[in-house]
Amino acid sequence: MANARDEILARVREALKVTAPKPHFKSEPVSGRSTGTVKAWLPDGGETLSEQLNLLTENLAKLKANLVRVSDVSAAHQALQQIALTKKWKKVAYHSHPLVSPAAEALNCEKWEVTSSFDKQKLEGCDAGITSCEALVAQLGSILVSSESSGGRSLSVLPPVHVVIATVDQVVADLEVCFAEVLAKHGQKLPSMLSFITGPSRTGDIERILVLGAHGPKELYVILIG
Amino acid sequence: MSNAKDIFLKEATTSTADGPQRIFINKALGGYYTNRDIQKARYRDWERARDVASLAKWTAVNDLANTLEAFVAKFESNGGKVHWARDAEEARQIILQLIAKAKAKAVVKSKCMTTEEIHLNDALEKAGYSVVESDLGEFIQQLRGEAPYHFVFPCMHVKREEISALFTKHLGTAATNSPEELTMIARRHLRQLYVDADVGITGANFLVAETGQISITENEGNARLTAALPRIHIALSGIEKVVKKLDDLSVLLPMLATAGAGQPMTCYNTLYSGPRKPGECDGPEEFHLVLLDNARTQILADPEQRDSLHCIRCGACLNVCPIFKNIGGLAYGTTYQGPIGSVITPHLRGLKQWNHLSAASSLCGACTDACPVRIDLHHHLLQNRRNANQTSPTWFDRLFHRGFNFVISRPRLFAFGGRVFRFTLPLLKKIPLPYLSAWLKTRDLPPAPAQSFRQQWKESSHG
């Protein structure tokens, strides 16, 4: 008997000998790309940076994420300090990154830098995870984190609060641009995880009533520099 | 044991008689309609976005062999391992062997309908593993010992009081009526289970051929944790989930969220391309993907219904379906409820046994209009009826339609028959007749007119 792979692929090839009609469309998408140019039909991501920032601000607010706009790095440190004080953090986790490390290290609480030998049990005891990100998507209010740029997989999702420190030049209009930038930046060597975070963790599983902080962070802060 | 149709009729009779429950379901969906409309309005052209989403899936599905091969080559070059499963049994065996080889004890799962389709939990528990569903809704259904009610909103039929009692019974927690507190109880309970689990099992919403990534959509963060903390990550996916380009997700991800849950984007949309890479802080040592056929190639071989493989499991068709809303998800007795379930279940489990789901539809078409990838759902129900009639006709149906056709092919006989029917209607109402009695149980018929239209036409100046 053939192995499962060969057998399934043979079934697929056999099945596809009969062609299915192409769906009817209002207009034919642009050739050369399987999705055509979709910008014009999806939610707007803004043309200029200021439009994009407005959309990002509006979308994050609707998602119940907290955006803190600051003018420079030292203001970002102060903003983080302020959140730490308000939330009475005792212990935070962060990863090594030029935007993140100095801000986290300036905090007056216990700080713990996650490294490749970190203990997941220890992360569970932290009040917040502080990370950088790959990009911010204006169109949807999504933050793209990765295992490479955001301290692995758990730091941005296990602690009850997630703080992202980013700069305005990381804002992109929409997903289309974002994917293109990801491919351009990482090429064939993609981080093992790329995750779009769109607001704090949520569930509607009980009577379709929105509750934040189902398994991931209850609160999401974005400190945006510039 | 009675057959699937009898069980369905019995369940549908019970659930439609439960007025308060039907109101509860309608109310639960009320917020969804509002949010969906708000989000749809943000699209500059929703209909064209549907075209694009549909084309992205069409392109991949109609070139499935090449798309899959490209995906698998890329996936394995990223360090993951692909396993192929012809059917449910083969998929279960593959997963059991992977878990045995890892000498694992505890398994944590994030929501995945494909694992429901292959009845994975039963197999794992029989083999002695402890399995926990981490999605809140699935966790609640697991404690209830009940299948998901809706493949996106698994416990939408359960009231908070019932959940509170369930948690008191199983977790020993104090009673509460607050959805927030109930959610936090589950969060605290499941936390340690993630940390302790050796194996995490997830599904996949999309497989991206261009990059060899799998994409997982979720709101709670449980899939993120499932794929981050255990040593081994196993994902199970149908072969039809593959798309060609990463960019295809720029339309599919937002539309999945908007159509299915009325969100701009689901909270976490995560792309995994392999196990933890050198230099990364955490992540699993091994990453396995089980690619499942399980009759998908049969659907593929039917060009008329091939587009049902475009399904991205958003649940929009259930949310708008008057049948689903009135009979509820459990009455279907299937893994996939609602219109898409009625279309594909006959392919997965046999048309003869499951055609009644295609018959149990008024063909209103609300599902087809709601589908973000333009699956011609209600027309597929019609085709299933036709196919069932060709392969396993019932004598009653044959006789009824042949007899009806005999009458309507003879205009004079039709006119005469109509006249007889009208004059005898008061009498007919009193005797048990197939169909007519079923109508009259809950509905009146207007008094029959003395003259038909054709009589009046003839007698007026027109004739």
Added chain:
Amino acid sequence: MRISLFIPCFVDQLAPQVGLATVRVLKKLGHDTEFRSEQTCCGQPSFNSGQWEVAREGAIRTLKVFRGAEVVVGPSGSCVAMIKKFYPELLKDTPHAAEAKELAQRTFEFSEFLVNKLGVTDIGAKLSKKVTYHDGCHALRELRLKEEPRQLLRAVRGLELIETDESESCCGFGGLFSVKFPMISTAMVQVKGGALARTGADYVVSSDPSCLLQIGGWLTREGKPIRPMHIAEVLAEGLPQ
């Protein structure tokens, strides 16, 4: 224009007033009407039951009935959808394929014909009542008629149109579905009929007499005051007999 009437079989036998109203409106607009008495049923019950071979016979017979007719107009979204949408499907790859497509093009649902073909919205009707509109699924989703009947109703003198959130919800008729799965069909009409009754309207109007049979049947049984009325009957109000 000479208009060939397509009178659904149950309108012929159980609701002749709908057919007569259709004639009255078309006459008022100055058109000739004809009724080809060889017509019976379009075959939809068999088509929807999966009996496509039987339905095909009905379709071929109907094609013959309307051969040579300039335009065919029917006061039923559902039966017109059968001709316009499903005959071409049913008869594709048969010698009748071309004729089915051609008949589809000259067949119109009543409100579609008035608004889109004749360009008329005001017939001159008068009805001082509150009405709510039910979108029959075939008219709405197969023929894409949503605004046409509403334009016609808004032009009726004295008429107040009240919309409900459930206007697009299926009434649960679905032909034989209503008697094969009566509990589901009844649950659906409870949702629909309940919403219609809550509007406080005098009439529920629709372009589909089969939906009105279902809705009206339930409303009567439940003793609700709101009555069913076909859009042709509304438009014939206040016109000369």
